[in-house]
Amino acid sequence: xxxxxxxxxxxxxxxxxxxxxxxxSVRMLLEDxxxxxxxxxxxxxxxxxxxxxxxxxxxxxxxxxxxxGLDTPIGAADSVDVLHSIQGG
Amino acid sequence: MAKKxxxxxxxxxxxxxxxxxxxLARRKWNVxxxxxxxxDVFHVVPDPRHEGTxxxxxxxxxxxxxxxxxxxxxxxxTELATPNMPLMKKRPAPGTPESEKRPITNLWHxxxxxxxxxxxxxxxxxPASLYRSDDGGKSWEGVAGINEHETRPKWNPGAGGMxxxxxxxxxxxxxxxxxxxxAAGTFRSDDGGEHFRPVNQGVKVSFLPEKNPPFGQCxxxxxxDPAEPDTLYRQDHDGIYVSHDAMESWxxxxxxxSDDFGFVVTAPxxxxxxxxxxxxxxxxxxxxxxxxxxxxxxxRARSWAKTIQGRPWPGDIGTHREGLASDDLDPAGxxxxxxxxxxxxxxxxxxxxxxxxxxxxxxxxxxxxxPPSR
Numbered sequence: 103x104x105x106x107x108x109x110x111x112x113x114x115x116x117x118x119x120x121x122x123x124x125x126x127s128v129r130m131l132l133e134d135x136x137x138x139x140x141x142x143x144x145x146x147x148x149x150x151x152x153x154x155x156x157x158x159x160x161x162x163x164x165x166x167x168x169x170x171g172l173d174t175p176i177g178a179a180d181s182v183d184v185l186h187s188i189q190g191g
Numbered sequence: 192m193a194k195k196x197x198x199x200x201x202x203x204x205x206x207x208x209x210x211x212x213x214x215l216a217r218r219k220w221n222v223x224x225x226x227x228x229x230x231d232v233f234h235v236v237p238d239p240r241h242e243g244t245x246x247x248x249x250x251x252x253x254x255x256x257x258x259x260x261x262x263x264x265x266x267x268x269t270e271l272a273t274p275n276m277p278l279m280k281k282r283p284a285p286g287t288p289e290s291e292k293r294p295i296t297n298l299w300h301x302x303x304x305x306x307x308x309x310x311x312x313x314x315x316x317x318p319a320s321l322y323r324s325d326d327g328g329k330s331w332e333g334v335a336g337i338n339e340h341e342t343r344p345k346w347n348p349g350a351g352g353m354x355x356x357x358x359x360x361x362x363x364x365x366x367x368x369x370x371x372x373x374a375a376g377t378f379r380s381d382d383g384g385e386h387f388r389p390v391n392q393g394v395k396v397s398f399l400p401e402k403n404p405p406f407g408q409c410x411x412x413x414x415x416d417p418a419e420p421d422t423l424y425r426q427d428h429d430g431i432y433v434s435h436d437a438m439e440s441w442x443x444x445x446x447x448x449s450d451d452f453g454f455v456v457t458a459p460x461x462x463x464x465x466x467x468x469x470x471x472x473x474x475x476x477x478x479x480x481x482x483x484x485x486x487x488x489x490x491r492a493r494s495w496a497k498t499i500q501g502r503p504w505p506g507d508i509g510t511h512r513e514g515l516a517s518d519d520l521d522p523a524g525x526x527x528x529x530x531x532x533x534x535x536x537x538x539x540x541x542x543x544x545x546x547x548x549x550x551x552x553x554x555x556x557x558x559x560x561x562p563p564s565r
Contacts, residue, residue: 111253141270145254149275149292156253186253 104180106131111186115141123182128159129172131182146184158185198518199264199560200526201245202534203232206552208247210265217524217538222549226265230257231297234513235265237560238303238312246312246328248298256298258314260328273298274314274322274331293318300513302358305365315355319346319372323384334384337370342389342406349373349409349428356512357413361420361437369413369438374398374428376408379438390438395429411454411512418463422490426456426512431468433490444488445470447495449479455515459523462540464491467498467517469510469527477507485515485527487541498541506531513556528554 103122113119116139125131136143146157151172153159159166159174160183166174176182198217202209207225231250238244247259247268259268275292296317304311314322314331321334337355346353357371366383369390376394378387389406396408409428416422425432431445431453445451445468452473458466466488472479482502486495509530518524527535532551537544 115254144257144273144276148255148294150294154253154255 103178104176104182106182106184108184109186112142112145112184115139115145123176124178125176127172127176128161128166128174128182131176132172156186158187159183160185198520198524199237200516200518200534200536201235201237201265201556201558201560202528202551202554203235203247203513203556204532204552204554205231208232208235208249208265209551211534211547211549215520217518217520217536218545220536220547220549222547223265226268227257227259232555233298234300234556234558236301236303236558239560240303240306240309244327246301246303248301248314250297256295256316258298258301258328271328272330274316274320274333293320295320296352297354299354299356300358302360305360305362307365313358313360315358315370317352317354318348319343319353319355319375321355321358321370321384336380336382336384337378337387340378340387342375345407346372346375347407351512357410359413359415359423362415363420367437369423371410371413373411374407374409376406377410377413377425377438378406391441392439393441393443394425394427394432395443397429412456412515414456414458414466416458416463416466416490417460424456424458424466424468424488424490426453426468426470428452431456431470431488433466433488444493448486452476453510454512455510455527457515457517457525459517459525459540460519461521461523465489467515467525467541469515471509475507476509478509481505481507483508483527483529483533483535485525485535485541485544498537499544503544504533504535504546508533511553511555513558514554516557516559518559524559526557526559528557530554 106121108119196215198213200211207228209224212221227249234248243264245261249257258271258273261268300315302313310327312324320338322331324331355372359369361367371377376391379390380387391408394408411426413425421437423434430451432441434441451470453470469485483504485498514528516526523540525537530553534547
């Protein structure tokens, strides 16, 4: 199963920041998370299912925006990071 | 015997929300908070139909808009679904078609419904849309009469975004309501929100080729006269106006002021025929003359009066559009929150003013709650 690490700032919305997944795409991973932790849905994606501007998802260190977006495949040996970019002041 | 009760002023700021409390004398204040620390709280509003219930419009740069509800006066909060994003308990089936929705940028204004609709709440957002909940905010329906208005393709955003920031429910006509949108103007519905029409006649527009268009005005805030709901007071980008015919026409009343740009207006319940404004310099968006000022418009005498004498609070200070509020007491309490984080108050209808000794983050909104013993 692929390993998933989530940004520490998300601990307000879900209890675990490290987990494993058998999802085969980033989209499926997010849908699994959203089904299990409903409050996370609006935090990572907008009303049309797109990643919010400051949410970054990496598969094996590569930004999915540079891959196939939400359709980026996830393999059993992959690692996924769900992070946010620095913003604010 | 002294009257008992607590006056609560709810403050939304750039970095969280606060509750500021006093007894009915409103001389000494106790600041509680912040809640939703670090987040933009655009509006905090108590629901007068349900003691202890408070709603907050919270906006996070990272996580998007969050609509929050408390049933114990702000001590504990629960997140509600925002419109278009119900909290789903299971994955959508693969291939489920998604219709393209208008993503909400910011939640702007929460308006509890009428007394005989105890679970109805209205929500105004950016991009200019109105939503209605009939279950205390658990679920929301768009109000198509304004959200899909025929003039919408010609609306433009103001500097704060294209926000629906004002929702007014006529207290005497159950089907009549008004909304204010920057920069689309004011719209009135006489059928409970099924249909709206623009009601801006007489309000000038300096930033469009046509100076008196039927819509497109950059309205900033509107308030009902407390005794005469067909009288409304309006602060626009292009001045201060009054209507005596339910917005069918507007009269420009701000000319005597050195500059009648501004964002705020309030009309206290115990002072019929009076409205308070805090006009700013139109270019800099700070108080003209570099000191805090609140002006009273006496609609019966058709005259203006300055309510802060001298320059007790000099500085280059501004306000946001929800930054002025009044309570329902007599004499009226009036509250002014500034972009510099000061909360000014008057407990006698603006004869005298004081400053609450606490510096907040930049204040977005101020709302005065009704004391339970009212």
